[in-house]
Amino acid sequence: MADDSWMVVHVWQFMAYSSWMMVESDFKQMNNNYILYRIRMAGRMIIREARSKEIRPLLEAGYKIWHKGRSFEEYYRDNSREDAYGTRYVLEAEGEIASSLIVLRLGERFGCKAYGFGSVLTEEIHKGKGYAAGLLDFCIKKLRGEDCIIFLYSEITPAFYERFHFRILPDNLQKKKGCYCMALCKEEAWEKILTADSLDVPDYF
Numbered sequence: 001m002a003d004d005s006w007m008v009v010h011v012w013q014f015m016a017y018s019s020w021m022m023v024e025s026d027f028k029q030m031n032n033n034y035i036l037y038r039i040r041m042a043g044r045m046i047i048r049e050a051r052s053k054e055i056r057p058l059l060e061a062g063y064k065i066w067h068k069g070r071s072f073e074e075y076y077r078d079n080s081r082e083d084a085y086g087t088r089y090v091l092e093a094e095g096e097i098a099s100s101l102i103v104l105r106l107g108e109r110f111g112c113k114a115y116g117f118g119s120v121l122t123e124e125i126h127k128g129k130g131y132a133a134g135l136l137d138f139c140i141k142k143l144r145g146e147d148c149i150i151f152l153y154s155e156i157t158p159a160f161y162e163r164f165h166f167r168i169l170p171d172n173l174q175k176k177k178g179c180y181c182m183a184l185c186k187e188e189a190w191e192k193i194l195t196a197d198s199l200d201v202p203d204y205f
Contacts (some may be wrong), residue, residue, distance in 0.1 A: 126129065
């Protein structure tokens with residue numbers, strides 16, 4: 001790509017905040033599913049898939065928080081397995097990765113597709129700027145067209161994710177002490193979750 005300030009994104013997936021004013025754009029219909037925009041954002045704040053060369057630095061940042069007594073190589077090995085069934089997204093601000101997460105494909109659960117949001121991380125110098133919220137919003141909208149359930153395990157105050165309408169699973173379905181398994185889904189799927197066995201709930205990821 002000659003000019004890396006241009007990125008291709010799915011319009012229906014993208015939420016533009018006032019500080020991300022669109023400068024130039026052109027679009028064309030690709031098929032019946034979506035439109036692609038070619039967008040250059042003021043301030044060069046963009047959301048995109050992580051590049052392969054960025055995976056190790058992202059895991060190095062995650063290791064500082066979630067090492068759980070493992071060596072880095074053990075942590076790297078464990079988390080690299082997720083890339084086989086997940087996609088890492090980053091929010092880039094002024095040429096630097098400010099926030100990141102992984103969207104995991106968890107197969108079918110409770111009669112619909114299931115996904116997991118994991119490794120939600122914002123670099124210390126970028127905290128408090130809404131980057132993680134913007135990235136979460138983008139990924140939620142990306143999946144909105146599907147009849148799906150999105151799971152996550154929160155190790156922070158659940159209120160942050162409740163803003164996006166995630167709900168805490170009942171105590172009998174919780175699997176890991178010290179964090180909350182939460183889900184975002186339609187009411188019909190939520191009712192199925194409430195009557196489920198804990199074995200049907202994804203393990204901590």
